[in-house]
Amino acid sequence: MELSGQTVKVNKPRPVNLDLQTIRFPLTAIASILHRVSGVITFVSLAILLWLLNLSLSSPDGFAAAASITDSFFVKFVLWGVLTALFYHIVLGVRHLLMDLGYFEEMDTGIASTKVSFAIVAVLAVFAGGLVW
Numbered sequence: 001m002e003l004s005g006q007t008v009k010v011n012k013p014r015p016v017n018l019d020l021q022t023i024r025f026p027l028t029a030i031a032s033i034l035h036r037v038s039g040v041i042t043f044v045s046l047a048i049l050l051w052l053l054n055l056s057l058s059s060p061d062g063f064a065a066a067a068s069i070t071d072s073f074f075v076k077f078v079l080w081g082v083l084t085a086l087f088y089h090i091v092l093g094v095r096h097l098l099m100d101l102g103y104f105e106e107m108d109t110g111i112a113s114t115k116v117s118f119a120i121v122a123v124l125a126v127f128a129g130g131l132v133w
């Protein structure tokens, strides 16, 4: 293979697919990507939630203002999403730590533990809905 004037020896030309829309990710990879996404969501939302907490504790008027902000369906939906992301991050984080200890490292147990984690997060998402609404 010719590469900018140099000849590079390619032992075995393999098909390369870098199109993210056609790559089929395994369940464990999706769980891992979402874990990072949920960590970033948790990090960003922390600042907003702390501001809201500060507002609600500042005075009776501040509390009323915070209560009216969280009264709309849209804000409640976002709060539900933030809580669900946090639950996802914790549950899949614990799974990650267990893997660091040597559990669920095989393909079959890895997929099974991912499915169990997703089920636990689904239950916690319903619980989060109960808390918010």
Ligand code: HEM
Binding pocket: 035, 036, 038, 039, 040, 042, 043, 044, 046, 089, 090, 091, 092, 093, 094, 096, 097
């Ligand atoms: C305010 C709370 C938290 C925030 C903002 C947060 C944020 C993050 C972020 C952004 C990452 C991704 C780092 C990367 O992929 O480079 C991460 C990774 C991780 N988090 Fe959290 N996290 C929080 C709480 C927790 C909790 C409570 C656990 C408990 C299980 C946890 C377990 C983990 C683990 C195990 C990783 C590493 C995953 C990996 O190596 O791929 N995190 N966290």
